[in-house]
Amino acid sequence: MLCIMCVLAHPMEFTFALSLSVFIKRERAHHVLRKRANYFLEEMLPGDLERECYEETCSREEAREIFKSQEKTAEFWYHYKGDPCKMSPCENGGICQQYHYSYTCLCPPRFMGRHCENGEFVFNSLSPLPWFQVLIRSHRGYEICSGSLISNRWVLSAAHCFEAVNPHHVTVGDYDKFRRDQDEQKIAVLKFFSHPHYFAEHYDHDIALLYLRSPVIFNEYARPICLPTPSLGRLLTQEGEIGQVSGWGATRYMGPSSRFLLRVRLPIVKQEDCIASTAKMFTGNMFCAGYRTEVKDSCQGDSGGPFAVAYRQTWYLVGVVSWGEKCASEGKFGVYTRVANYIPWIKETIIDNDGLEDSLIATL
Structure with missing residues (x-):
């Protein structure tokens, strides 16, 4: 025999509760327990981990163990948690982009890893990232062209860029042009010099120099590139x-x-x-x-x-x-x-x- 505690309330007045001990046969008790489990969606079958993951809180690692397949795990996780970028999984200023049922982190130039979690690293002289590159913009902030830093005050670019619009300022150490980067420097252009023999029709002598109003502060993300003899x-x-x-x-x-x-x-x-x-x-x-x-x-x-x-x-x-x-x-x-x-x-x-x-x- 199993003992079940029942709490009953008066159907009309709800003014008191009566606790009763009810004794029934084991078979009947199991039947009642099974019905209760069905009603509250609790785990019915021992070892049914997939159902447990749907009905209880589980981590992505647990879900991966249950669903085995990476694709099935990603699909489940998307429906389970919704937008994967909602929880901002990318660290150190990384930008989350949803990709099917998963996401990818676009890391700033000084970080790497699945979530941009691998700390800052130092560039060597042959860093693949062009630390000498600048973005040239108009007075309204529109991008005009790129250029290369050849000293702390001079930028080398193309003459055809400035046929219709004058350069207003450059950004140095830029990576994400829509967001200000931590080490980005914005410096006004004082004057520019297109090659005197530039021929627009054929792009011959397509080269120009920009002189900056203030010097660039050199660091590991902003350094000049060498000119060859x-x-x-x-x-x-x-x-x-x-x-x-x-x-x-x-x-x-x-x-x-x-x-x-x-x-x-x-x-x-x-x-x-x-x-x-x-x-x-x-x-x-x-x-x-x-x-x-x-x-x-x-x-x-x-x-x-x-x-x-x-x-x-x-x-x-x-x-x-x-x-x-x-x-x-x-x-x-x-x-x-x-x-x-x-x-x-x-x-x-x-x-x-x-x-x-x-x-x-x-x-x-």
């Missing part, structure tokens, strides 16, 4: 040399620009093949890079950005993103301004404008 520049732009292109440009032809700073490695193409690939004028001030069939290339929005080559543990700026026909089109390549051809002009411009800020302030 003319002879080293020729060496580093030979056919087959691999360079890195980076920017916030579109990831496909006519597509939207990227929110995050992206990079791609591209081989330099033989000059004769560059000339044969286009009906446009191709001069000795240009080189081209890319793949004939592989979908990798610079694209709209990358203009003015760097084509950098690593040589003896140092990055050198050998090219500036200039022009192209569509993006990653078969048989077409991205075209870059040969920086080495302009080393004398760069030096002359910088020397001639030494103390530029003082002279401009004096005329105000």
Whole structure:
């Protein structure tokens, strides 16, 4: 016999409770218990862990043990917890993006890992992240082009970027262009210099210098890139040399620009093949890079950005993103301004404008 405690209330007045001891046979008691379990959705079958996970609180690790399959676990977890980004799983300023039933964390440049949990790491001289890259914006904050930091006051970019709009300021140490990064620096542009022989119709001499109002504070996320000598520049732009292109440009032809700073490695193409690939004028001030069939290339929005080559543990700026026909089109390549051809002009411009800020302030 089993003893069951029952609490009864008066059906009309609800003024008192009566506790009774009711004795029934074991078989009847089991029947009552089974019905109660059904009503309250409690676990009925011993070892029914899947049902337990649906009916009680469980962790993702427990769910993975129960459902075995990663896909089934992800599907269950999505319905179990809802939007996976709702609980902000990404650490250290990472941005959560939902992907089917799961999510991915877009980490700031100094963090990595599934949840951006692996602490800060130090970049070496050959860091894959372009710490010399800047984003150039208009006075309204619209992005114009990219550029490369070559000193604490000078930025190298493309002349075609400034045909219709003047550069207003640059952001250094930028990664997410829609959110201010921790180490980001915003600095006004005091003056810019397009090459005097820039020819817009053919993009010849497509190079420009920007002088910043105040110096960049160098740190591990903001450092200048080296310029090659003319002879080293020729060496580093030979056919087959691999360079890195980076920017916030579109990831496909006519597509939207990227929110995050992206990079791609591209081989330099033989000059004769560059000339044969286009009906446009191709001069000795240009080189081209890319793949004939592989979908990798610079694209709209990358203009003015760097084509950098690593040589003896140092990055050198050998090219500036200039022009192209569509993006990653078969048989077409991205075209870059040969920086080495302009080393004398760069030096002359910088020397001639030494103390530029003082002279401009004096005329105000």
